[in-house]
Amino acid sequence: MRKINIAIIGLGNIGSYLFKYLNENKRILTEKNNCIPIIKYVSAKNKKRKRNISIKKNQWLDNYLDSTKIKDIDLIVELIGGAEGPAKKLVFNALRNKKHVVTANKALIAKYGDQLTRIAEKNKVNLEFEASVCGGVPIIRSLKESLIANKILKIHGIFNGTSNYILSAMDKQGKNFDEVLLNAKKLGYAESNPTSDLNGDDVAAKLKILTSLCFNSFLNNNMHVEGIKDIEKTDIDNANKLGYKIKLLGFSELLNNKIYQRVHPTLIKKNTHVASIDGVLNAVIIDGKPVGQSTIQGEGAGPAPTTSALISDISSILRGNIKFPFSISSKERKKLKFENLSDRLFSAYLRFEVVDRPGVLSNITKIFSKNKVSIKRLVQNPDKNKKSSSIVIITHKSKDKYLNKTLRVVSKKNYIKRNPKLIRIDDN
Amino acid sequence: MRKINIAIIGLGNIGSYLFKYLNENKRILTEKNNCIPIIKYVSAKNKKRKRNISIKKNQWLDNYLDSTKIKDIDLIVELIGGAEGPAKKLVFNALRNKKHVVTANKALIAKYGDQLTRIAEKNKVNLEFEASVCGGVPIIRSLKESLIANKILKIHGIFNGTSNYILSAMDKQGKNFDEVLLNAKKLGYAESNPTSDLNGDDVAAKLKILTSLCFNSFLNNNMHVEGIKDIEKTDIDNANKLGYKIKLLGFSELLNNKIYQRVHPTLIKKNTHVASIDGVLNAVIIDGKPVGQSTIQGEGAGPAPTTSALISDISSILRGNIKFPFSISSKERKKLKFENLSDRLFSAYLRFEVVDRPGVLSNITKIFSKNKVSIKRLVQNPDKNKKSSSIVIITHKSKDKYLNKTLRVVSKKNYIKRNPKLIRIDDN
Numbered sequence: 001m002r003k004i005n006i007a008i009i010g011l012g013n014i015g016s017y018l019f020k021y022l023n024e025n026k027r028i029l030t031e032k033n034n035c036i037p038i039i040k041y042v043s044a045k046n047k048k049r050k051r052n053i054s055i056k057k058n059q060w061l062d063n064y065l066d067s068t069k070i071k072d073i074d075l076i077v078e079l080i081g082g083a084e085g086p087a088k089k090l091v092f093n094a095l096r097n098k099k100h101v102v103t104a105n106k107a108l109i110a111k112y113g114d115q116l117t118r119i120a121e122k123n124k125v126n127l128e129f130e131a132s133v134c135g136g137v138p139i140i141r142s143l144k145e146s147l148i149a150n151k152i153l154k155i156h157g158i159f160n161g162t163s164n165y166i167l168s169a170m171d172k173q174g175k176n177f178d179e180v181l182l183n184a185k186k187l188g189y190a191e192s193n194p195t196s197d198l199n200g201d202d203v204a205a206k207l208k209i210l211t212s213l214c215f216n217s218f219l220n221n222n223m224h225v226e227g228i229k230d231i232e233k234t235d236i237d238n239a240n241k242l243g244y245k246i247k248l249l250g251f252s253e254l255l256n257n258k259i260y261q262r263v264h265p266t267l268i269k270k271n272t273h274v275a276s277i278d279g280v281l282n283a284v285i286i287d288g289k290p291v292g293q294s295t296i297q298g299e300g301a302g303p304a305p306t307t308s309a310l311i312s313d314i315s316s317i318l319r320g321n322i323k324f325p326f327s328i329s330s331k332e333r334k335k336l337k338f339e340n341l342s343d344r345l346f347s348a349y350l351r352f353e354v355v356d357r358p359g360v361l362s363n364i365t366k367i368f369s370k371n372k373v374s375i376k377r378l379v380q381n382p383d384k385n386k387k388s389s390s391i392v393i394i395t396h397k398s399k400d401k402y403l404n405k406t407l408r409v410v411s412k413k414n415y416i417k418r419n420p421k422l423i424r425i426d427d428n
Numbered sequence: 429m430r431k432i433n434i435a436i437i438g439l440g441n442i443g444s445y446l447f448k449y450l451n452e453n454k455r456i457l458t459e460k461n462n463c464i465p466i467i468k469y470v471s472a473k474n475k476k477r478k479r480n481i482s483i484k485k486n487q488w489l490d491n492y493l494d495s496t497k498i499k500d501i502d503l504i505v506e507l508i509g510g511a512e513g514p515a516k517k518l519v520f521n522a523l524r525n526k527k528h529v530v531t532a533n534k535a536l537i538a539k540y541g542d543q544l545t546r547i548a549e550k551n552k553v554n555l556e557f558e559a560s561v562c563g564g565v566p567i568i569r570s571l572k573e574s575l576i577a578n579k580i581l582k583i584h585g586i587f588n589g590t591s592n593y594i595l596s597a598m599d600k601q602g603k604n605f606d607e608v609l610l611n612a613k614k615l616g617y618a619e620s621n622p623t624s625d626l627n628g629d630d631v632a633a634k635l636k637i638l639t640s641l642c643f644n645s646f647l648n649n650n651m652h653v654e655g656i657k658d659i660e661k662t663d664i665d666n667a668n669k670l671g672y673k674i675k676l677l678g679f680s681e682l683l684n685n686k687i688y689q690r691v692h693p694t695l696i697k698k699n700t701h702v703a704s705i706d707g708v709l710n711a712v713i714i715d716g717k718p719v720g721q722s723t724i725q726g727e728g729a730g731p732a733p734t735t736s737a738l739i740s741d742i743s744s745i746l747r748g749n750i751k752f753p754f755s756i757s758s759k760e761r762k763k764l765k766f767e768n769l770s771d772r773l774f775s776a777y778l779r780f781e782v783v784d785r786p787g788v789l790s791n792i793t794k795i796f797s798k799n800k801v802s803i804k805r806l807v808q809n810p811d812k813n814k815k816s817s818s819i820v821i822i823t824h825k826s827k828d829k830y831l832n833k834t835l836r837v838v839s840k841k842n843y844i845k846r847n848p849k850l851i852r853i854d855d856n
Binding site: 017021025028029031032033034130136137138141142145146147148149150216273276288289290291292293294295296297298299303304305307308310311312315316319320321322323324327328329332 | 445449453456457459460461462558564565566569570573574575576577578701704716717718719720721722723724725726727731732733735736738739740743744747748749750751752755756757760
C-alpha cells in the first residue's frame with residue numbers, strides 16, 4: 001500500500017493533539033484513504049517542553065527546516081503560526097522543495113497565499129488550509145469541492161468565537177465589556193492577548209481567504225474592518241428593545257457587479273438564525289447558484305475541531321486529491337476591483353449622548369436631513385441625574401459616506417457628551 | 429488536458445437542469461478540476477418530450493443501456509429513479525463495465541448500495557450519491573471527506589422538506605393537515621403522490637445511507653419509522669403551550685454501545701436550532717469526536733440544489749478523487765447489530781380524548797403507574813359541548829416498550845373516544 005511520510009512542525013496544543021490523534025487513528029485513516037499516514041518527523045522550538053505525547057528519538061528534528069530538505073518527507077504540517085519568521089520560511093521552502101503543505105496559519109495564507117499558491121501549482125503539490133478558517137466548520141473544502149458547481153453571490157457569518165462569546169455574554173448576563181472579557185480569559189474563550197480577536201483582524205484574515213475562494217480572485221486587502229471594542233452594554237440593550245442582536249459579522253458580497261469585503265459589528269434581526277448563535281460557535285452562510293442558501297455551523301477553534309480540519313486536509317492528500325489551493329489555477333484567478341463601502345447603502349443604528357437642552361434634537365435631525373440620511377425611528381431617553389439624554393436613531397438606507405458624514409458633523413457639536421456610535425444594520 | 433465522457437440517463441426536471449448547467453459551466457469546471465467534462469450522450473424514456481434543452485442528434489441514445497457498453501463513456505449519471513427496473517439495471521451494468529456512476533437515487537442506494545459498492549470497489553470506479561440525500565446539504569461529502577477524522581456518535585435532523593413544510597404551515601397558519609397538504613401540492617412543495625414523504629419512508633432511505641457512512645456499517649433495515657400523517661392541529665397547539673415544536677426527525681445514534689435508527693415526529697424544545705427551521709429546508713446535525721457538533725443546513729430538493737450535489741460528485745471524479753462509496757472498503761465495513769427502540773428511554777407526549785365522567789383520570793394515571801411510566805406534567809382540558817375531555821401527559825423518561833404498552837392498555841378502555849397519540853420527545 002502507498003504511504004505518505006509526514007512531518008509535524010510546531011507542537012503546541014494543536015500540534016500535540018494532532019500527533020496523538022493521528023497515531024491513535026492511523027489504522028482507520030489508512031483504510032479510508034487507501035494510503036498509510038506516517039509521522040516520520042516532528043520539530044518544535046522547545047524540545048524539552050512537557051507535551052504528554054511520546055515522541056520517538058528518531059522522530060525529532062533539531063532544525064525544523066531540515067524537514068523541507070529530507071527526501072523521505074512528503075507532507076509538512078505547519079503549526080508554528082504567524083505570517084512571518086519561521087512559519088513563512090518553512091512553508092515557502094517546503095513548497096519549493098515539492099513537499100505538500102497543510103497549515104492552520106490564517107495570517108500566513110491571508111498575506112502570502114497568492115505567492116505560495118503559485119509555487120504549489122508549479123510543483124504540483126497540495127497547499128491545504130482548511131484549519132486556518134473556522135476549525136470545526138469545513139467551509140474551505142465545501143467551497144472547493146461540495147459547492148464547486150456554484151457561483152457564489154455572498155458569504156457571511158460569525159467567524160470569531162471570542163467576539164461572539166463576549167457579545168452574547170454581555171447580552172445574556174447583562175455585564176459590561178470589561179467584566180465579560182476578564183471572564184472569557186478565565187474560561188479560556190479569550191487569549192491573554194485578544195487584540196486581533198477584538199479589533200476584527202482575525203475575522204479579516206479569514207474573510208480575505210474565503211473571498212478569494214468565492215469569487216476566484218486574488219487576495220485583496222481592500223476591506224472595511226471594525227471590531228467590537230467599542231460596543232457598550234447600552235447598545236446591546238437598545239438593540240434588544242428595537243428587535244435586534246449585535247453580532248460581529250464578516251461579509252463578502254457581489255452586489256450590482258461590485259464586490260465588497262467588510263467586517264463590523266452588525267445589528268441583525270432577532271428572529272434570524274445568525275442572531276440566535278451564541279457563545280464560541282462559528283457559522284458561515286453561503287448564497288450561491290444553483291444551491292440557494294447553505295449554512296455550516298460548528299466550533300470555531302481549539303485543538304479538537306482544528307485537528308478534524310487538519311486531518312481532512314491530510315486525508316485529501318493521502319487520496320491524491322490534487323486541487324488548486326484557491327480552487328482554480330493562478331493563471332485563471334482574477335484581479336478583481338473591490339469597492340470601499342462609501343457608496344453602498346446601509347440602514348444604521350446611531351446613538352448620541354447629548355446635553356439635555358432645548359434645540360438639540362432639532363439640530364441633530366436637521367443635520368441628518370441635510371446629509372441625505374432619512375430617519376426611520378428615533379428614541380430619546382432622558383437621564384435626569386446627569387442632565388443628559390441618549391438619542392437612538394435607526395435610519396432608512398443611505399450611502400455609507402452620508403451616514404459617516406452625519407456622524408462626523410454631529411460629533412463636533414458642543415452638545416455631544418461622549419463619542420457617538422454608528423452600527424450598520426444587516427439589511428436583508 | 430484529460431477529459432471525461434459523460435452520459436446523462438433520465439432527462440426529467442433534474443436531468444434537464446444538469447444538462448444545461450453542465451454545458452453552460454463547462455469552462456469553469458474544466459479549470460477547477462483540470463479535466464474536461466463532456467456530455468457525450470443522453471437518453472430518456474420519451475425522446476419527443478419538450479425539454480427546453482438542445483440535444484445534438486449524435487448525443488441521443490435510443491437504448492439507455494448502450495451507455496454501459498460504449499467504450500468512450502467514462503461516467504454515467506443515473507437520473508431515472510426507483511430502486512428497481514431500468515435504474516437498477518443501468519447502475520449495475522455500468523459499474524460492472526467499469527463506468528463511474530453518479531446518482532441521485534436514494535431508493536436504489538438504500539436498497540442495493542452494498543452490492544453496488546462491492547462492484548465499484550472491485551472495478552476501481554467511483555459510485556457517488558451526494559444528490560440522493562438532501563440535495564443542497566453536502567452531508568455525504570462532509571462525512572466522507574471534511575469530517576473524515578471523526579468518530580460519529582450521532583446524526584440527526586430534518587431530512588424531508590415536504591413534511592417540514594406541512595408541520596410548520598400547520599403551526600404558523602393554524603390550519604389542519606389536509607388543508608395544508610392541498611396547499612403544499614399547489615405550491616409544488618408536495619408531489620401529487622406524497623406517500624413516501626408523509627409516511628417517513630423518504631427519511632428512512634436517507635437515514636439508512638447516512639447511518640452506514642457514520643458507523644462504517646453495512647446498510648441495515650432495522651429502523652423504527654413513523655411519518656406525520658397522524659399529527660393533528662391540536663397536537664401542534666398543545667406542543668406550543670408546553671414549549672415545544674413538532675418536527676419529523678431522523679436519528680442515528682450510538683448510545684451505551686448500542687446503535688439506534690429511528691424516524692418519527694418529535695417534540696423538540698422551541699429554543700433549539702432545529703425547532704426554528706421552517707419550510708422546505710433540511711438540516712443535518714453531526715456529533716463527532718474531535719469536531720464536536722457540526723450543523724449543515726440548506727435546501728433539500730429541487731433541480732437547482734440537486735444539480736449542485738451532482739456536479740460536486742462529477743467534479744470529484746474529474747479530479748480522480750477515488751474514494752470508497754461508503755467511506756471505507758467493503759472488507760472493513762461492519763455487520764453491526766442495530767437495536768430496536770423497546771429498551772431505549774424516552775420522555776413522551778401522550779394525548780387521550782376521553783368521555784368526561786368521574787374516575788377516568790384516576791384510571792389512566794393508575795395504568796401509567798402500573799406500567800412504570802411516571803408522569804411529569806398532566807393537563808386536562810374539558811370540552812363541555814361534546815361531554816368529553818382531552819388529557820395531555822408529558823412523561824418522565826421511560827422505556828419505549830412501557831410507553832407503548834401504557835398507550836395500548838389505555839386505548840382499549842371504553843372511556844376512550846378516539847385513537848390516542850404518542851409522540852416522543854427529543855430528550856437532549
